[in-house]
Amino acid sequence: MTDTVLASWRDGTAKTAILDFVTRATRQGPDFVPAGDRIATFDNDGTLWVEQPLPPQFDFVFRHWAEEVKADPSLAGRQPYKALIEKDPSFLHGVATQDPQVIESLLKAFARSWAGSTPAEFDAQVREWLATVKQPKLGVLYQDLVYQPMLELFDLLKANGFRVFVCSGGGRDFMRVFAEETWGINKENIIGSAAEYTYTDGGMVRGEQLLGTLDLGPGKPEHIFARTGRLPVFAGGNADVDIEMLSAARFALLINHDDAEREFAYTAAAEASLAKAGELGWTVVSMKDDWSTLYRNREQ
Amino acid sequence: MTDTVLASWRDGTAKTAILDFVTRATRQGPDFVPAGDRIATFDNDGTLWVEQPLPPQFDFVFRHWAEEVKADPSLAGRQPYKALIEKDPSFLHGVATQDPQVIESLLKAFARSWAGSTPAEFDAQVREWLATVKQPKLGVLYQDLVYQPMLELFDLLKANGFRVFVCSGGGRDFMRVFAEETWGINKENIIGSAAEYTYTDGGMVRGEQLLGTLDLGPGKPEHIFARTGRLPVFAGGNADVDIEMLSAARFALLINHDDAEREFAYTAAAEASLAKAGELGWTVVSMKDDWSTLYRNREQ
Numbered sequence: 001m002t003d004t005v006l007a008s009w010r011d012g013t014a015k016t017a018i019l020d021f022v023t024r025a026t027r028q029g030p031d032f033v034p035a036g037d038r039i040a041t042f043d044n045d046g047t048l049w050v051e052q053p054l055p056p057q058f059d060f061v062f063r064h065w066a067e068e069v070k071a072d073p074s075l076a077g078r079q080p081y082k083a084l085i086e087k088d089p090s091f092l093h094g095v096a097t098q099d100p101q102v103i104e105s106l107l108k109a110f111a112r113s114w115a116g117s118t119p120a121e122f123d124a125q126v127r128e129w130l131a132t133v134k135q136p137k138l139g140v141l142y143q144d145l146v147y148q149p150m151l152e153l154f155d156l157l158k159a160n161g162f163r164v165f166v167c168s169g170g171g172r173d174f175m176r177v178f179a180e181e182t183w184g185i186n187k188e189n190i191i192g193s194a195a196e197y198t199y200t201d202g203g204m205v206r207g208e209q210l211l212g213t214l215d216l217g218p219g220k221p222e223h224i225f226a227r228t229g230r231l232p233v234f235a236g237g238n239a240d241v242d243i244e245m246l247s248a249a250r251f252a253l254l255i256n257h258d259d260a261e262r263e264f265a266y267t268a269a270a271e272a273s274l275a276k277a278g279e280l281g282w283t284v285v286s287m288k289d290d291w292s293t294l295y296r297n298r299e300q
Numbered sequence: 301m302t303d304t305v306l307a308s309w310r311d312g313t314a315k316t317a318i319l320d321f322v323t324r325a326t327r328q329g330p331d332f333v334p335a336g337d338r339i340a341t342f343d344n345d346g347t348l349w350v351e352q353p354l355p356p357q358f359d360f361v362f363r364h365w366a367e368e369v370k371a372d373p374s375l376a377g378r379q380p381y382k383a384l385i386e387k388d389p390s391f392l393h394g395v396a397t398q399d400p401q402v403i404e405s406l407l408k409a410f411a412r413s414w415a416g417s418t419p420a421e422f423d424a425q426v427r428e429w430l431a432t433v434k435q436p437k438l439g440v441l442y443q444d445l446v447y448q449p450m451l452e453l454f455d456l457l458k459a460n461g462f463r464v465f466v467c468s469g470g471g472r473d474f475m476r477v478f479a480e481e482t483w484g485i486n487k488e489n490i491i492g493s494a495a496e497y498t499y500t501d502g503g504m505v506r507g508e509q510l511l512g513t514l515d516l517g518p519g520k521p522e523h524i525f526a527r528t529g530r531l532p533v534f535a536g537g538n539a540d541v542d543i544e545m546l547s548a549a550r551f552a553l554l555i556n557h558d559d560a561e562r563e564f565a566y567t568a569a570a571e572a573s574l575a576k577a578g579e580l581g582w583t584v585v586s587m588k589d590d591w592s593t594l595y596r597n598r599e600q
Binding site for chain 2: 036039119163172173176180186187188189190194196197198199202203204211212213218219220221222225226227228229230231244247
């Protein structure tokens with residue numbers, strides 16, 4: 001492997017473990033992975049970009065809901081609008097920690113907000129948000145908070161015949177807007193929670209119901225199997241809602257947010273996954289120690 | 301284009317239209333298709349292999365149901381077992397013409413038959429059937445009834461940056477068993493009607509419910525959009541249940557079964573699609589005139 005491979009990864013056990021796995025997977029021997037089985041799946045929030053203080057999609061959604069309340073003040077007394085206006089701490093904690101029940105209630109409201117819309121309408125709203133809204137604590141556009149080392153990991157895996165998928169509890173259609181330009185991954189390799197659409201008058205119209213399960217916890221391998229017909233060989237995540245996906249993979253990478261200086265240091269909603277990593281021999285990435293560069297498009 | 305491109309296609313309007321579309325799609329100009337949008341989708345039964353007297357998957361399923369009735373004779377009085385045992389002509393006509401109501405009732409029974417099974421169990425049953433059961437009228441294995449010209453069309457499209465998907469009303473998991481070896485298409489590019497699975501004890505277990513809609517008629521663009529985030533640029537089909545998928549594409553190819561000598565000649569369940577082809581300028585393929593070789597692995 002040359003110096004351009006995993007260039008932002010410092011030498012250490014994580015980098016060595018990744019390179020060793022990829023070498024063994026692609027070379028004849030007991031750990032060889034046939035080409036068809038080379039599926040790699042990655043969580044998004046906290047794995048591919050910053051998820052504190054809230055996963056970025058919630059910023060997009062909450063701004064939209066604020067506009068809805070402005071247009072119809074009667075909504076202010078209803079959930080989830082009320083909890084947001086009152087900044088209900090237990091509600092916000094549930095969002096931040098991706099508590100499945102809170103996320104499910106939010107995704108239902110989210111589905112209702114865009115029911116009847118077309119993909120072009122939704123895409124334009126997401127593009128406007130991406131181009132204009134800055135992350136509140138770090139003061140830059142969200143797309144500038146994508147982790148450069150993970151993009152290099154995608155490059156390494158693709159160069160070795162892996163098909164890379166993103167598998168997030170967040171919205172499939174939200175991620176698809178920027179997947180190709182930001183991650184270099186085709187829309188069809190984006191897996192996430194999603195509404196059902198109907199084909200109407202020659203185009204797609206969004207409905208209110210979720211298609212299948214919420215893509216969190218056991219929903220992750222369920223969505224991955226439905227999409228690919230396989231379970232992943234390589235998986236990356238950062239939180240307890242990734243445990244099932246990571247457990248299903250032969251090689252599991254767990255991102256540990258221990259970099260208070262360049263990002264955030266926290267283990268909330270990741271305690272169980274950190275414990276599992278020790279138990280099952282997953283490779284834990286220390287953002288502080290293992291990554292020399294954190295964000296794409298920037299020198300650090 | 302060299303002589304090895306579409307080698308089993310005779311010169312004629314269909315071959316010319318395909319080559320012209322691919323050239324315009326990949327060359328700068330008004331009909332250029334950006335790389336990301338190059339999605340091509342194909343029906344399976346009657347488009348990629350023989351579908352008479354019944355789509356092959358029904359042979360697989362009906363043999364399984366005959367075994368179920370043998371094991372539990374009380375099933376003989378229940379539908380769909382009863383209709384099969386009595387060879388009810390209206391029922392069999394509904395199967396042959398892919399009548400959505402008949403297919404839906406069958407897929408529900410199909411879902412029940414394999415509920416609780418694992419992918420490995422189902423795959424082994426399909427492999428056994430593929431390796432041993434011959435098509436009743438043509439006397440060869442079903443995989444020898446795959447149309448060679450369509451495999452050459454896949455090659456042409458892939459060589460020009462298209463991602464090729466199969467989108468069938470039939471079972472997603474059934475097709476995935478042979479997709480890679482037969483079509484050269486990864487499992488993740490197979491779209492079809494499918495059961496929901498749950499992740500249980502580290503593996504997938506099939507449930508009884510369908511995931512989303514039945515993949516027929518409007519269900520085809522719905523499944524394609526859910527899977528890929530786009531509608532197809534190029535689509536191929538052969539029947540009325542393909543109309544919505546073909547209408548959604550910029551270039552539509554309709555296979556006309558007019559080859560009584562090498563296969564079957566019929567327009568049943570394709571009348572509306574043939575009329576649409578004339579109306580909307582779709583490219584109609586005469587199997588008799590446009591294809592010099594019909595089946596893969598064979599000289600004719």
